[in-house]
Amino acid sequence: MKVGIVIFPGTNCDMDTYHALKIVGLKPVYLWHKEHDLKDVDLVILPGGFSYGDYLRAGAIARFSPIMREVVDFANKGGYVLGICNGFQILLEAGLLPGAMLPNITNSFICKEVYLEVLNNNNFFLRRYSKGEIIKMPIAHKEGRYYISQKELEELKENNQIVLKYFGENPNGSIESIAGIINKRGNVMGMMPHPERAVELFLGSQSGINLFLSFLDEE
Amino acid sequence: MGVFGLREEEIKHAIKVLGREPNDLEWSVISVIWSEHCSYKHSRKYLKEFLTKAEWVEQGPGENAGIINLGDGYRIVFKIESHNHPSAVEPFQGAATGVGGIVRDILALGARPIALLDSLRFGPLNKGRNKYLFEGVVGGISFYGNCIGVPVVGGEIVFEECYSSNPLVNVMCIGLLTPDQKSYRGRAEGEGNLLLLVGAKTGRDGLQGASFASEKLDEEVHKKRPSVQVGDPFLGKLLIEACLEAASLDGIIGIQDLGAAGLVSALSESARRGKSGVELILDNVPQREENMSAEEILLSESQERMLLVVRPEKIDKVIEVFRKWDLEASIIGKVISKERFVVYFKGEKIVDLPTELLVEGSLIFDPPYTPYEVPSISSDLYNSIKEEHIANFVEVLVEDLLIKESIYRKYDYSVQTNTILPPGLGDSAVLRIKGTNKGIAITTDGNGRYCYLDPRKGAIYSVAEACRNILCVGGRPLGITDGLNFGDPSDPKVFYQFREVVKGINLASRVLEIPVVSGNVSFYNGQGENTIYPTPIIGMVGILEDINYLITPGFKKPGNLVYLIGDLSWLSLGGSRFIKDIFNKVVGDVPWVDLIWERKLKLFWEEIRKEKGILLSAHDVSEGGLLATFLEMAFWGNRGVRVDLPDDKIEYLVGEGSGIVVEVEREGEREFLERLGKYALKAIKIGEVTDNEFVISPYIKTTLSELFKRR
Numbered sequence: 001m002k003v004g005i006v007i008f009p010g011t012n013c014d015m016d017t018y019h020a021l022k023i024v025g026l027k028p029v030y031l032w033h034k035e036h037d038l039k040d041v042d043l044v045i046l047p048g049g050f051s052y053g054d055y056l057r058a059g060a061i062a063r064f065s066p067i068m069r070e071v072v073d074f075a076n077k078g079g080y081v082l083g084i085c086n087g088f089q090i091l092l093e094a095g096l097l098p099g100a101m102l103p104n105i106t107n108s109f110i111c112k113e114v115y116l117e118v119l120n121n122n123n124f125f126l127r128r129y130s131k132g133e134i135i136k137m138p139i140a141h142k143e144g145r146y147y148i149s150q151k152e153l154e155e156l157k158e159n160n161q162i163v164l165k166y167f168g169e170n171p172n173g174s175i176e177s178i179a180g181i182i183n184k185r186g187n188v189m190g191m192m193p194h195p196e197r198a199v200e201l202f203l204g205s206q207s208g209i210n211l212f213l214s215f216l217d218e219e
Numbered sequence: 220m221g222v223f224g225l226r227e228e229e230i231k232h233a234i235k236v237l238g239r240e241p242n243d244l245e246w247s248v249i250s251v252i253w254s255e256h257c258s259y260k261h262s263r264k265y266l267k268e269f270l271t272k273a274e275w276v277e278q279g280p281g282e283n284a285g286i287i288n289l290g291d292g293y294r295i296v297f298k299i300e301s302h303n304h305p306s307a308v309e310p311f312q313g314a315a316t317g318v319g320g321i322v323r324d325i326l327a328l329g330a331r332p333i334a335l336l337d338s339l340r341f342g343p344l345n346k347g348r349n350k351y352l353f354e355g356v357v358g359g360i361s362f363y364g365n366c367i368g369v370p371v372v373g374g375e376i377v378f379e380e381c382y383s384s385n386p387l388v389n390v391m392c393i394g395l396l397t398p399d400q401k402s403y404r405g406r407a408e409g410e411g412n413l414l415l416l417v418g419a420k421t422g423r424d425g426l427q428g429a430s431f432a433s434e435k436l437d438e439e440v441h442k443k444r445p446s447v448q449v450g451d452p453f454l455g456k457l458l459i460e461a462c463l464e465a466a467s468l469d470g471i472i473g474i475q476d477l478g479a480a481g482l483v484s485a486l487s488e489s490a491r492r493g494k495s496g497v498e499l500i501l502d503n504v505p506q507r508e509e510n511m512s513a514e515e516i517l518l519s520e521s522q523e524r525m526l527l528v529v530r531p532e533k534i535d536k537v538i539e540v541f542r543k544w545d546l547e548a549s550i551i552g553k554v555i556s557k558e559r560f561v562v563y564f565k566g567e568k569i570v571d572l573p574t575e576l577l578v579e580g581s582l583i584f585d586p587p588y589t590p591y592e593v594p595s596i597s598s599d600l601y602n603s604i605k606e607e608h609i610a611n612f613v614e615v616l617v618e619d620l621l622i623k624e625s626i627y628r629k630y631d632y633s634v635q636t637n638t639i640l641p642p643g644l645g646d647s648a649v650l651r652i653k654g655t656n657k658g659i660a661i662t663t664d665g666n667g668r669y670c671y672l673d674p675r676k677g678a679i680y681s682v683a684e685a686c687r688n689i690l691c692v693g694g695r696p697l698g699i700t701d702g703l704n705f706g707d708p709s710d711p712k713v714f715y716q717f718r719e720v721v722k723g724i725n726l727a728s729r730v731l732e733i734p735v736v737s738g739n740v741s742f743y744n745g746q747g748e749n750t751i752y753p754t755p756i757i758g759m760v761g762i763l764e765d766i767n768y769l770i771t772p773g774f775k776k777p778g779n780l781v782y783l784i785g786d787l788s789w790l791s792l793g794g795s796r797f798i799k800d801i802f803n804k805v806v807g808d809v810p811w812v813d814l815i816w817e818r819k820l821k822l823f824w825e826e827i828r829k830e831k832g833i834l835l836s837a838h839d840v841s842e843g844g845l846l847a848t849f850l851e852m853a854f855w856g857n858r859g860v861r862v863d864l865p866d867d868k869i870e871y872l873v874g875e876g877s878g879i880v881v882e883v884e885r886e887g888e889r890e891f892l893e894r895l896g897k898y899a900l901k902a903i904k905i906g907e908v909t910d911n912e913f914v915i916s917p918y919i920k921t922t923l924s925e926l927f928k929r930r
Contacts, residue, residue: 009545010453012368016636019653048634050366053453109361111631140365140631197633202651202766204633 001215003028004041006071006087008062013048013084013196020196024212033065043080043215044071046087048140048194058101058143059089068094080124081188085141088180088190096188097181098156099148104141105173111140113204115167116179116193120160123186128210134167135207137198144192146174146181159184164191220514221246224254224434229582236576245570247514248560249577251480252487255742258581261708262740265721269735270728275697276736281492283327283405283476284394285736287698289762292398293652295659296330299338299391299702299758301741305447306388310355311362314388315450318363319522321392323476326459326525329403329466330394333635334650335364337374337390338663338702338756342383349378352386359450360390361629366452367459371630372638372648374663376623379799381667384746389702389739391663391758395652403466405475407486407528407554408493412472414486414552415534417465417541418458419523421481422507424448426518434743454523454546461544462525468540470533477524482517483577485526486552487560491578493528499552501564513564528554586708588715593672596792596807604869608801609846609918612873615800616847617926620854644855645772646688646839649763658763660694665702666842667752668794669809674716674753676809677794678723680877683817685759686731687839687879690824693768694761699728701738701757706750708742716753717742724755730814731821733759768828772838773856774882774908779835781860781906783845784820784895785878790870796842797873810876816900817877823898833887833894840878845871848880849915850926859913859923862906866917882908 003021005028007014014030021028029039038044051062062068068090075081075096083091091097104110115136118129129135148156153175156162164180172192180191195208221243222230233249234240241249255261271279277294278286284298302317322332337360342349364371369392396402407414424447465471475489482499490497501516511519529537534550541548555561560577562570573580620643627642639658640649647662664685670677682699689696701724706713728735744751763769774781792798793807827833836856840848849860864871883891895902906915911922 010366010456012366012456012634016634019636049368050453050456053366053451055453109365109629109631111365111633112628138633140633142365194633197636200636202639203636 001026001042002040003043003045003215004031004039005045005047006031006033006067008033008051008065010051010053011047011049013194017045017047017196020199020208020212023199024209024216026215031067033067036066036070038070038074043082044074046083046090048085048087051086051090059086059093062090063094072096075188078185078187082125083190084196085192085194088192089143091188091190097183097190098152099146101143102145102147103143104145109142110171111138112171113138114169114171114193117165117167119165120163123163123182125189125211125214126163128214136205137193137195137207139171139193141192144172144174146178148175156181163189223250225250229253232582236580244514245572247518248483248570248572251518252483252577253581257480257484259740260581261584261742264583264585265718268721268725270725271734271736273732273734276734279734279736280738283324285698285700286328286402287736287760289652289657291655293655293657294396294402295760296325296328296394296396297391297700297758297760298324298737299389299700299756300324300739301702301704302388302390303385303704303741303744306356307385309447310352311359312447312449314356314359315363315452316448316522317388317390318360319450319452319455320478321390322367322369322455323478323525325392325394326462327403327405327474327476328394329401329474330396331463332369332392332459333395333637334372334393334648334661335369335390336372336648336661336663336758338665339374339376340382340387340667340754341378342380343378346383349383356386356388357626357629363450363452363455365631367456368634370632370634370638371642372632372650373642373661375665376626377667379667379752381749381751383749385744385751387704387744387754389756391700393661393760401466403471403474404492405489406473406493407489407497408495409472409554410556411531412554413529413531413534413550414497414499415527415529415537415548416504416551417461417525417527417548418546419451419454419521420505420507420547421516421519422521423511423515423519424521426515448520448522450522457544457546458523458525461541461546465527465537465540468533468536470530471527471537472530473528475526477526479520481519487574487577489526489528490558490560491574494558496555496557496559496561496574497552498555498561499563501562503549503551505547505549513569517562586714587711588718589711590715591712594806596798600802600804609872612797612801612846613919616843616850620851639769640692640771646691647694649692649769651766656765658766658769660689660692660761660763662688663756663758664688665754665756667754668799668805670716670720670754671752671805672794672807673809674719675723676812678720678755679727679814680809680812681755681757682724682727682731683812683814683877684839684841685757686733686817686821689759689761690821691770691772691837691839691879693770693828694763695825696733696759696761698760699733699735699757701735701755703738703740704744704751704754705742706745713750720753720755727814730818767831770828770834770837772836772852774852774858774860775835775856777858777908777910779882779884779908780888780904781862781908782881782883782902783878783905784881784900784902785840786901787871787903789876789878790844790874791876792870792874795844795873795875797844812877819898819900823894823900827894833883833891834881835884836882838880840876840880842875844873844875846873846915852880853913853923854927857923859909859911860906861909861912861914863916864905872915872918
């Protein structure tokens, strides 16, 4: 699979994501925010960071950048899009996923390893995990309290769109401990934790590797 | 503005050397660059004594940062810098711009910043503005560091009365140069080469910041707010990426950051290093505000700006990079062969001064100094130590572990995916170097209490402790960056402290063969009558030639043996955390430290760390004595310990001094002792690792689950 990593001004997990993809044997390409060319990739990753300084609201400005018009088109046509941390926030702002992010309940930046439960593995991104599997990866964000209206929440549940939940402690106060969701069609996923920081055991966890390995098999 | 902050003798000296009376603007230029902050006029003479060379040192002091070589083309760039004065006035921005400033120092060498450590000192949180200062500083570091994607991997936080209202904010930054990256120097040379100012526009912020940092804070400290710069980490991040991209091109002669004294110091220092001059057209400096005067443009300390010296034929390519990142890039002048700092504004030549006068021409001050007496531990105090004090102290130490954990979680420590040993989990942070099997260990250490009681011994102790901290995680120490924080140098006691501390660092660094490659001096800390403890912060970097040499401090396996390398009789209550926290006194003789022993320990360790499986865990004895060491090893390893201490002296439990506690397997015991013997080192067996039991007889008998129930 050809994977593209979008760089917005202020993105700071682009190289980490690149490194994780390289570990599983992929050769990703970078996509520059000012461009309109997705370079024929099969999957787009919006990595973490502070796009446009997160001024105004996390992810709020990034969604207006030229490349995002292409990413939205790509997603609407069924292309795979993964948003991690700030990338998840951008997907929400761009309307590719429902809901919104509020500042953490602690009102502070939180960086720590958390446990997650895989609620739904019946999708492209998480198919290498088993349902109910408990995995460990770091979070690092200030605005990660996922919020969604009651009505939409019911809809998420009905469609099995809640794919990852915080297990044990809910670090940021997300509604129903939600850590990651997927769209109805199953081609756009957003998650707050950082799988790219959990691909080597000596850094604390290898839980993220199966996510990146899933990009290998697709014909 | 004209002359400010200069003494009469300095004014006369300037006129004499120049052969004429400088004009008003020239006086402003001379005044900022001759400030203590820029000229090091009280410290220069003494800092020259340091050991600065070793086979692995590629760049010593005198540049924006030092460079050490890790082998195979990988090099580490590092420096520590203080931002105490701005942080006392506006803690959030003061600390944030402190981070931005030190990051640009690393960037100036062409290196990518890969880690930050912050060494912080505050007054007690329940007093005055201290809580506001503390929260502001931690928030500011978190704000800037997190946004630019450079992990905060370590540091220290100490609370002490003497830092009330004058916190110390020392930030150390580490940069990496990979084999394909060139290293740069802050140098302007080659007649006709162009001066390219990049990054942010120049505004009116931070005017006279360098001078403000060169005087004592007073009660009216909040009025100095205009002297504090404002940081924009988003711009800082763009500047990092753009400068690194530009640095990979041909045609760049030198890179210099703009910090204290803005364009004046950046240009004159680069010109001086390149044995050239510069001609600056002020009108070409992009300005954020209208109608800025020549003086304002010259002296502005606006953040997120860098200076590149570029060959004319390559200038378009370089500018293109900055345009791509939506940053300003303007040609503001050129290099000239005459060694002068020349400035034009609106068609007129308004400054024409020799660079030698600016950079090395200031007078050197060597004020009088005088030793002072400090109180010793009275027998009344000693005899009043009761069992309950120990229980209280255990609580203090446990609380400390929990607080520190909560602070470190506010920093992004895992971005860049190199952090193997995160902050607060060991004696040093450990990072791997991608593309190699190597790692680096990094620490900062300082002990103001010891340095107040005995400046020289305190400084020796700090260097020795930093060295032990690098060793404990399996590293070999390679270099020091020193952040020296003192009060008013015209106070003879303060100058005595300064001289003694420099001597102590120098002695320890020479005996242990760890050169000083960069550093920073901050005088005039303290407000009114309050003066701070002399507080040298030792930043140290070591190498793990193979990341498998890593030793972590948490206890590993029940049944394993616990040894103290060192001697119980070295542990002392003088200047100890126990006496301070329980009796609120800073008294006594600081602990014994034997540099020859530390050197032997270093040689022993550099060998044994390569043998996997002999030392299973290691942690040095420091603040809080063996009690703190055992608590931390238990906390981090989630294992208990059973220790037997002789019951005749409380020093054995809470006294401080040199030493390392290690865990060895029974099968490895013989080999461990043989190797120790080879280096003539002492060690005593004092206990064994347990599952949940935490016993230090005859003082403490509890369990892990009871101790850390609030975890």
